[in-house]
Amino acid sequence: MQSAAIKRPVLITIVCILGFIWIVFSFPGVFAPSLKKMGDWYPALFGILVATSFISYIGLWHMKQWGVRLFLLSFFVKESLLFLINDVNYVGIFFSIFFICSILPYYKRMDINL
Amino acid sequence: MVFWSLFKESVIFALQALIGNKLRSILSLLGITIGIFAVIMVFTIVDSLEQNLRKSVQSLGNDVVFIQKWPWTFGPNYPWWKYMNRPVPDYKELNYILDNCDGAQAAAFMVYASTTIKHQSSSIENVTVICASHQYDRVKNFEIADGRYFTDVESASGRPVAVIGDVLARVLFPNQSPLGQTIKVRGAKVMVIGVFKKEGESILGGSPDTQVLLPVNYARSLIDVNDEDLDPQIMVRAKDGITNDELISELTGLMRSRRRLNPLEEEDFALNQTSLISNQFDSLFDVVGIAGWIIGGFSILVGGFGIANIMFVSVKERTNIIGIQKSLGAKNYFILMQFLFESVFLSVIGGFIGLLIVYLLTLLAGDSMGMEIQLSKSNIILGFTISILIGVVSGFVPAYGASQLDPVEAIRSS
Numbered sequence: 001m002q003s004a005a006i007k008r009p010v011l012i013t014i015v016c017i018l019g020f021i022w023i024v025f026s027f028p029g030v031f032a033p034s035l036k037k038m039g040d041w042y043p044a045l046f047g048i049l050v051a052t053s054f055i056s057y058i059g060l061w062h063m064k065q066w067g068v069r070l071f072l073l074s075f076f077v078k079e080s081l082l083f084l085i086n087d088v089n090y091v092g093i094f095f096s097i098f099f100i101c102s103i104l105p106y107y108k109r110m111d112i113n114l
Numbered sequence: 115m116v117f118w119s120l121f122k123e124s125v126i127f128a129l130q131a132l133i134g135n136k137l138r139s140i141l142s143l144l145g146i147t148i149g150i151f152a153v154i155m156v157f158t159i160v161d162s163l164e165q166n167l168r169k170s171v172q173s174l175g176n177d178v179v180f181i182q183k184w185p186w187t188f189g190p191n192y193p194w195w196k197y198m199n200r201p202v203p204d205y206k207e208l209n210y211i212l213d214n215c216d217g218a219q220a221a222a223f224m225v226y227a228s229t230t231i232k233h234q235s236s237s238i239e240n241v242t243v244i245c246a247s248h249q250y251d252r253v254k255n256f257e258i259a260d261g262r263y264f265t266d267v268e269s270a271s272g273r274p275v276a277v278i279g280d281v282l283a284r285v286l287f288p289n290q291s292p293l294g295q296t297i298k299v300r301g302a303k304v305m306v307i308g309v310f311k312k313e314g315e316s317i318l319g320g321s322p323d324t325q326v327l328l329p330v331n332y333a334r335s336l337i338d339v340n341d342e343d344l345d346p347q348i349m350v351r352a353k354d355g356i357t358n359d360e361l362i363s364e365l366t367g368l369m370r371s372r373r374r375l376n377p378l379e380e381e382d383f384a385l386n387q388t389s390l391i392s393n394q395f396d397s398l399f400d401v402v403g404i405a406g407w408i409i410g411g412f413s414i415l416v417g418g419f420g421i422a423n424i425m426f427v428s429v430k431e432r433t434n435i436i437g438i439q440k441s442l443g444a445k446n447y448f449i450l451m452q453f454l455f456e457s458v459f460l461s462v463i464g465g466f467i468g469l470l471i472v473y474l475l476t477l478l479a480g481d482s483m484g485m486e487i488q489l490s491k492s493n494i495i496l497g498f499t500i501s502i503l504i505g506v507v508s509g510f511v512p513a514y515g516a517s518q519l520d521p522v523e524a525i526r527s528s
Contacts, residue, residue: 023507028411030503031153031496033403040492044499051506058514114446114517 006063006111011102019057019099026050038085049078060103065110068103075100124448128456131428139460142424145417146464146504147471153410154472154489154497160406162476162487164399171388173255173313178388179361181207181348181369185384186391200382201373202346205330205339208247210372211348217356217364220252223330225344227337231278231326232298233286241282243299243326245333253349256322261293261308264329268307272331277308279323299326300336358387414500417464418508425457425512436516437524450517457509458502465501469494 029035030047052074059067075096082088132139180186183200208223215221224246231241244250248269258277268275276297283292283306292306310322330339340346352361362385369383429436436449469489476487 024415027415027503027507028407030500031157031407031411033400033407036157036492036496040495043496047499047503051503054507055510058510062514062518114450 008063015099015102016057016061023054049074063110065112068107124452124455127452128459131456142420143460143464145420146461147468149414149417150465150468150497151471152413154493156406157493158489160399160402161490167395171392174388176388177352179350180386182384186386202342203348208348214368217353217361219351219353220249221350222250222253223247223348225339225346227344229300236286245328245330247330253351257311258308259311269329272329274304274332275307276304277327278306279310279325280312281323283309418504421457422508425509429512429516433524433527436519437521440521446517450513453513453516454509458505461501461505465497469497
């Protein structure tokens with residue numbers, strides 16, 4: 001059964017658009033020389049995080065609960081990784097928390113299906 | 115078990131779709147092939163150049179300080195006018211350092227000259243002749259494959275003996291041992307007593323394969339060892355446990371006192387170390403790496419748009435099949451996985467071909483350039499990571515769209 005389309009709030013639209021722009025610009029970062037110098041597997045790890053974030057924005061755009069869950073998961077994994085390599089970006093954390101605060105109030109209104 | 119059977123089934127579906135549309139599949143993976151090729155080729159060349167350069171710099175010695183007239187710093191604000199009137203280091207200063215420097219393990223004076231080397235009817239032009247004092251073998255990293263180095267007596271009394279490079283030995287003395295034979299350096303007869311071990315090309319130049327080493331006390335009779343054009347220098351190797359900074363500090367004091375500089379006067383000598391070269395190349399490689407990263411990054415992004423486009427076409431074409439699959443009980447995630455696998459396969463195959471082209475080119479380039487170019491493990495991982503990432507990112511939207519189709523409307527679509 002297809003679930004009825006849920007109207008997307010403007011705030012989530014803005015969050016998603018900003019997120020897609022962030023994805024486009026952070027994608028080339030996967031093969032940044034600085035990331036490669038950290039270790040052979042860091043670009044792969046960062047690449048998985050970028051892909052996960054992208055998929056989570058698609059989920060958010062379609063007002064799906066899995067989108068929020070995936071967004072939270074990728075946020076915590078990314079920040080843990082950055083904390084481990086001692087490269088915490090406070091501006092990034094601020095924006096991510098702002099995004100989370102913007103989307104969480106709508107969580108219950110979102111579709112539970114894929 | 116159910117998951118794996120569904121996984122297997124979606125992989126088979128994806129493969130059938132790719133094989134069924136060969137031309138389209140090839141055209142769409144070309145974008146990724148070119149993108150991966152561009153990025154990984156740039157990284158491979160940069161990594162290999164960096165590796166070769168570091169090897170060359172290391173051969174100069176990481177714990178060696180070079181006392182010279184000119185410093186090894188370059189850039190737009192290089193005050194050459196301050197350096198050009200400086201005196202060059204001389205042999206007496208070497209003796210002063212050997213007598214007074216506590217942090218030095220060994221020190222040698224040397225000059226470079228370029229000349230023609232002859233043996234009977236064979237001759238080689240522009241051969242680098244290194245004229246060095248006795249401790250040169252303890253300061254410079256090299257090995258002698260055949261014969262021996264100078265003895266104390268030969269160095270001190272300036273006997274006409276030489277150690278020659280592997281290439282020179284093979285060209286001047288084909289099919290015979292060069293040891294005990296004579297070569298002519300600037301018209302003077304010199305006996306060959308040793309041959310350097312073959313090292314291959316060096317990115318900084320100055321491979322011992324094409325050099326001749328003479329005792330500086332003999333070379334005085336052939337050339338002016340204080341000639342500024344021959345770049346006279348003193349090489350000082352630090353003792354174990356003494357850092358380069360400590361050695362530089364001690365040498366600064368010794369050289370200032372030897373040249374009688376008062377405390378307010380600027381130094382009239384340069385103390386160079388190999389880290390100065392590697393630091394300058396580090397910044398150069400960073401710039402090249404970033405340029406390759408930006409160009410390659412966006413070319414891969416364009417390749418990704420190509421795959422996304424093909425996937426949208428693929429979904430549109432198979433809409434009624436999707437409808438039938440869903441009406442027969444296929445779950446949304448099955449449809450999603452099927453199209454996602456298709457795009458990831460396309461992308462990975464494209465990336466694999468790109469990596470294969472890079473690998474073949476590194477083999478060809480390595481042979482023709484005489485420099486070791488290697489496709490490293492980290493670049494292979496990076497190539498596959500980018501391919502999978504592009505496949506997921508560009509295939510997810512069409513695949514998700516397909517999974518959300520209404521089965522009734524999908525079957526009706528023409």
